[in-house]
Every structure is written in C-alpha cells, then in structure tokens.
Amino acid sequence: MKSKWLSIVEKLDYAFQPIIHSHSGKIFAVEALLRNAEKISKIDDIQSIFDLAFKDDYLYQADLLLRDKAIKKFSEINIENLQLFYNLDNRIIHTKNYSKGNTKKILSKYSLNKNIICYELSEKGTLKEQDALIEMIKTYKSSDFCIAIDDFGIGVSGLKLLYFSQANIIKIDRFFISNINTDSKKKLFCSSIINMAHTMGMKVVAEGVETLKEFYTCKNIGADFIQGYFVQKPTVNVDEIKPIYKEILKYIIQEKRTNEILPIADEYIQYIVPFNINSSLHSLFLYFKEHSNNHFAPVIDDYENLVGVIYEVDIKKISYSQYGLSLAQNKSYSSQINQYLKHAMSIEASWGIDKTLEIFNHDPNSSGIFITKANKYSGFIDLRSLLQLSHKRNLEIAENQNPLTKLPGNKQIELFIYKSLKNREKFISHILYFDFDNFKPFNDFYGFRQGDRAILLFAELLQKKYPNDTFIAHIGGDDFFIGIKNSTIEDVYALTKETLDEFRESAKNLYNTVDKQNGFFCGKDRFGEERTFKLLSCSCAIIEISSNSKKSNFDYTLNIMKKYSKNLERPICASF
Incomplete structure (x- = not known):
C-alpha cells in the first residue's frame, strides 16, 4: 500500500x-x-x-x-x-x-x-x-x-x-x-x-x-x-x-475611499513591549520584573503576529514559590509556557473606531483591546482610553443625528453627497430621497405621537431592508435619505419598490378600523378645507451619480425628481 x-x-x-x-x-x-x-x-x-x-x-x-x-x-x-x-x-x-x-x-x-x-x-x-x-x-x-x-x-x-x-x-x-x-x-x-x-x-x-x-x-x-x-x-x-x-x-x-470608517488616533494607543511565545518561562519571570507596571504581556510569535496574552497573576504562584526559579530554568518545564496563554481580544487598526467600540461592548469586563496591523502586534487600548473614546464618539454622534430616529442628519448627508460627486469617476453612487405622502393631514388628525410612530416605523424598515453598508439618514420630519455605493440601478430600484410596498401595508395599522377598511380618512388640507386623503405611503426619487454626472446639475435634478415622484406609486429614477 x-x-x-x-x-x-x-x-x-x-x-x-x-x-x-x-x-x-x-x-x-x-x-x-x-x-x-x-x-x-x-x-x-x-x-x-x-x-x-x-x-x-x-x-x-x-x-x-x-x-x-x-x-x-x-x-x-x-x-x-x-x-x-x-x-x-x-x-x-x-x-x-x-x-x-x-x-x-x-x-x-x-x-x-x-x-x-x-x-x-x-x-x-x-x-x-x-x-x-x-x-x-x-x-x-x-x-x-x-x-x-x-x-x-x-x-x-x-x-x-x-x-x-x-x-x-x-x-x-x-x-x-x-x-x-x-x-x-x-x-x-x-x-x-x-x-x-x-x-x-x-x-x-x-x-x-x-x-x-x-x-x-x-x-x-x-x-x-x-x-x-x-x-x-x-x-x-x-x-x-x-x-x-x-x-x-x-x-x-x-x-481612495474616504468611507465612514474613522481611524483610531495614536493618542489612545499605547505600545506595551511584547513577549515571544518561544522564550522560556524564566524569561517571562524576568519580563514582569523588568516591566513592573505591566500586569500582562502581549504574546507574539517569531513573525510578530499576536498569538495571545499572559497575565502576571497566572504565573505568580510559581514565580513566588520556593522552587519557582529552578523550575523556570528547567527546559522541560519551560516548554509548558503555552498553558498560561489566554485569548487576546484584538482588532485590526483598519476596522476603525466604531467597530472597536462595538467589539469592546461585547465583553465590557475586558481590560482593553489589542491593536494589530496586518496581523502584526501594534499596541493596546486600555479601558480608560476606550471609555474616553466611547464618550467622545457618543458626543459626535449625538451632535449629528436626528433626535427621534437616531439616524445621521444633514451634516453627514452633505458629506456623503460631496464625496459621491467628488469620486464619481471611480465608482457609481445612488442617492435616494424619500418623502411621505399625506403625512401632514395624518399627523394633524391622529396626533404627533402617531406621526412619530409612522416615522420610526419607516426608519426601522429602511434599516431592515437595506444592506449594512448603506448610508441611511433622516433629513427631518417625514423626509429620509439613503446613499448606496457600487450597486446597479436595477438592484436599487427593486429593493426600494419592495420597501415602499411594505411600508404602505404596515402603515395601515396606524389607522383606526373604519379608516383602514375604507382605505382613506377625512381631514383638513393646508387651507383648512375638509376632504378625504389616501392612507400613508411614501414617494422616492433615485438619482444615479456616475462619471457622466455634472455637479452643476445635481440640485436642479433632485428638485425635479422630488416633485414628479409625488405623483407616482413607485420610485422614479434618473441620472444627470
């Protein structure tokens, strides 16, 4: 054989x-x-x-x-x-x-x-x-x-x-x-x-x-x-x-995508001297003696890849024992150093602030997060720095988000449009402008609390239907904004139509039984005249930004599209 x-x-x-x-x-x-x-x-x-x-x-x-x-x-x-x-x-x-x-x-x-x-x-x-x-x-x-x-x-x-x-x-x-x-x-x-x-x-x-x-x-x-x-x-x-x-x-x-990944500033990262996994247990004792302020050692292999962490407390029992030093110098015993190696919570530097904080929140008992660059050990963010980073980031988010939906607001929307136009030669972007139909009479008749429920319903639907990397924002009131990169107009259109249809059906549950059965409700228009209104729906204008687009035509095209979309039950698309 x-x-x-x-x-x-x-x-x-x-x-x-x-x-x-x-x-x-x-x-x-x-x-x-x-x-x-x-x-x-x-x-x-x-x-x-x-x-x-x-x-x-x-x-x-x-x-x-x-x-x-x-x-x-x-x-x-x-x-x-x-x-x-x-x-x-x-x-x-x-x-x-x-x-x-x-x-x-x-x-x-x-x-x-x-x-x-x-x-x-x-x-x-x-x-x-x-x-x-x-x-x-x-x-x-x-x-x-x-x-x-x-x-x-x-x-x-x-x-x-x-x-x-x-x-x-x-x-x-x-x-x-x-x-x-x-x-x-x-x-x-x-x-x-x-x-x-x-x-x-x-x-x-x-x-x-x-x-x-x-x-x-x-x-x-x-x-x-x-x-x-x-x-x-x-x-x-x-x-x-x-x-x-x-x-x-x-x-x-x-x-050169300047996407929404925010880099971690160097001021939050400290470099803790690493320990090589192939060193002896005796060397580990000397490491903690030399670096007396360190309660743990980041452990790397011969290629500087982060492989784990060793905590000083785990080896104290041996290091302080009567025969600890002798045992550590014994090669057969030193080879067991892997038994002290623990999993190290780590992130790649390229993942940015938001993902770093997200991962940390899954294990808030951790003392911090190790940073790697292309798998190589780069540094450590301790708990204090993570809390500072989290506080700073929360303030930034709060300043630039809609208070009701917690979605990004106009500042981020302007930045997305700016970047899309600037990089139109490199990739295609699609901008979606959403506007509710008959929202004011609904809000007036059913009250602002029910109006807020409609807005939150739509915000949650957008986040559920569109991929995670979609930029979803709330302009204000019943107006929403979405930005999508590197998709086809066919895919964007199909997903948006599906979203609008689902919202139309879901919004029916916001009405009383009679209005829901009738498919309309009675209310006052902007002039105070009593008339009937259709149940809530949403219009959408989709604009494609590509290498053929002209910056000077953007505002005009968007205004025209918003106007015409109000008369349609499906999304309307254009490029400029």
Whole structure:
C-alpha cells in the first residue's frame, strides 16, 4: 500500500494561490492546491484521490505524504512571514493510524516554524462530517495550530459552527462572493458574517474574487483578506508568488475611499513591549520584573503576529514559590509556557473606531483591546482610553443625528453627497430621497405621537431592508435619505419598490378600523378645507451619480425628481 501511494503522490504537484491583505495588497499566505489528478489511473478529480485513500484505509498516511510534499515546496518560497494554508480531509480524525506530532516533524525537517501553517477544514458535507470537523478543530487547536474554516456558508452547520468552532479564520465561499457588488442579499449576508466573525476575534477571507468590483465590495464590507483570480491564479511556479501585488495596491490607491470608517488616533494607543511565545518561562519571570507596571504581556510569535496574552497573576504562584526559579530554568518545564496563554481580544487598526467600540461592548469586563496591523502586534487600548473614546464618539454622534430616529442628519448627508460627486469617476453612487405622502393631514388628525410612530416605523424598515453598508439618514420630519455605493440601478430600484410596498401595508395599522377598511380618512388640507386623503405611503426619487454626472446639475435634478415622484406609486429614477 505504501508503495502504491508513494507512486501516486510522486505524480501529483502543488500549485499555490496567494491570499493578500485587502487594504495593502501585501501577501499574507498561500493556499496549497493539488494538481495533476488526471495523471492517476481511474481518478476523475482531486476529491477522488482522498476517497480512494479512505477506501484503502490509508487516508492519514497518504495525507502525511502530501503534507510533506506541500511543505517542502512551500519552503522554496523566499518571502518572510508567509503562512501556508493546507487543506485537511475531515475523515482523518477517525482513521485508526491518526497520531499527533507529525506536522512538527515535517516542519522541522525543512527548518520551518510551526506558526507558518494554517489548516483549512471544510464546512461542506454531511452531518456526520460536521461532527468530524468540530473534533478536528478541537484537536488541532489544542496543539496551537492556526485553523481556517473553508467553504463557509454552504455547509449544514452554519452559524452553529461559527459559534462553537473557535477557529482563527473563516473563508466565505465563492458562491456568496460572485457578483456580490450587484447582489444586495449576498452583500447583506457577507457583511453580517464578517461583523460576527470580527466580534468573535476571527479574521475573514473572501474566496474566489474575480473582478475589481467584487474586490472593492469585499474590502469595503470588512473582509480582511482576498483570494481569487483577480489577485492571481494558482501557480505551480513558486517564483511567481510576490510579496506585494502592486496592481492591487494601485487599485486601492486609485479608489481612495474616504468611507465612514474613522481611524483610531495614536493618542489612545499605547505600545506595551511584547513577549515571544518561544522564550522560556524564566524569561517571562524576568519580563514582569523588568516591566513592573505591566500586569500582562502581549504574546507574539517569531513573525510578530499576536498569538495571545499572559497575565502576571497566572504565573505568580510559581514565580513566588520556593522552587519557582529552578523550575523556570528547567527546559522541560519551560516548554509548558503555552498553558498560561489566554485569548487576546484584538482588532485590526483598519476596522476603525466604531467597530472597536462595538467589539469592546461585547465583553465590557475586558481590560482593553489589542491593536494589530496586518496581523502584526501594534499596541493596546486600555479601558480608560476606550471609555474616553466611547464618550467622545457618543458626543459626535449625538451632535449629528436626528433626535427621534437616531439616524445621521444633514451634516453627514452633505458629506456623503460631496464625496459621491467628488469620486464619481471611480465608482457609481445612488442617492435616494424619500418623502411621505399625506403625512401632514395624518399627523394633524391622529396626533404627533402617531406621526412619530409612522416615522420610526419607516426608519426601522429602511434599516431592515437595506444592506449594512448603506448610508441611511433622516433629513427631518417625514423626509429620509439613503446613499448606496457600487450597486446597479436595477438592484436599487427593486429593493426600494419592495420597501415602499411594505411600508404602505404596515402603515395601515396606524389607522383606526373604519379608516383602514375604507382605505382613506377625512381631514383638513393646508387651507383648512375638509376632504378625504389616501392612507400613508411614501414617494422616492433615485438619482444615479456616475462619471457622466455634472455637479452643476445635481440640485436642479433632485428638485425635479422630488416633485414628479409625488405623483407616482413607485420610485422614479434618473441620472444627470
């Protein structure tokens, strides 16, 4: 059997596909992808190789041969601080020959650090395979390996897996990335997953990015890493792997999106000297002695990646004991330093103030948040600074939001329009102006409290219907504003029509039974004359801002559109 599989593995090769940082174009990792399956008799595809190995009861041994082959070829890439994403078959955990420690032996063989490897475990498969997946994650996490969940979103366990897995990285499946720039449902799904993953301390890879618009959308909804043909197709030639993808960097610079992500000022970030995970326990004692004001140590690996935190209180029992120093100098005991390592709440600097505060609010008992830049340790924001930052941000929000709906007000609206017009050569924007129909007589007849309920109903509906990255604002009274970037007019129109229809139906519940049944109510018009009015509805004017738009025509076009929209039961669209 060994001879058979040595022959099979000999015929196979590995191609590497880069995974890059979405905000810099720098390479983060490469994924190892098997090639040459067609050279093996009676094999149709890559999956068939693993199915055959499983049938031969040789799955784990075959995987070790492939693992050695992938790691050996990876060692030929001359790029520092690079990770290898290696795919594992979930069934390995149930093979009788499975044992721990083999990866470390292979890495040692090629003089590679343990931190370079990240195991990809696929979410797709049957319920039985999901159990194997969770067991695999626990097993490899217990050995301190980086874990990525592949094909996220198409498996049967979904959010349950996200909750229980404690993976380091999730990779959103290509299905959800394809045409994400024009599919509002995909954008909503992915942005929600990214937000949840970030809150739980996980990073996100957008898989299968093939176009510039997909790249921009994934980057701007918060994906940390990008992988796909848009960056580079898988290559068997390691010399084609680059430390930075300058073409991607050019696109990032060209876009220069001044979106609503507010950077964290340096004044709130303090640099706490980190401790290397590969140092001795004795060195850790000396660290706390030298840095006597530190009650904890941020822990990094040899590549300066943040891997966790060690609290002084957890080692005091040993450090103050009679034999503590002797134990710490003992190599066999010092190797157990991982037992003191705790999870570190961290955020990427590029996530900005609002997401930092959001993540902190999920664990208010934390003493602070660590900051990373492209995964590398950068600093720490303590509790006092977070509270100051939160207070300052709340004041800023309160000054610029509508007091009833708590939505952004006219200052942010003006800024959005300004940015959209300024960047019209780089991306398309859509501006939506909403105005209730027959709101004044309704407000006069039913009272301002019921009028406020109508306004709040509409505000909540907008936030429910439109994707998370939509700019939703309240001009005042019954006038609302929405700004959308990088969507098609067809998608914007369809979603808006659906929203207006839903509001028309929901607003009926604000009327008494008789008026609701009649479909109208009696009230006074602006001249004090008694007449009938239709039930509440809403008009919408949609304006597209593109490279063909002229700034001087904006105000005129908007006024005309607002006027004509009042006579229609559906949105009205125009470009200028």
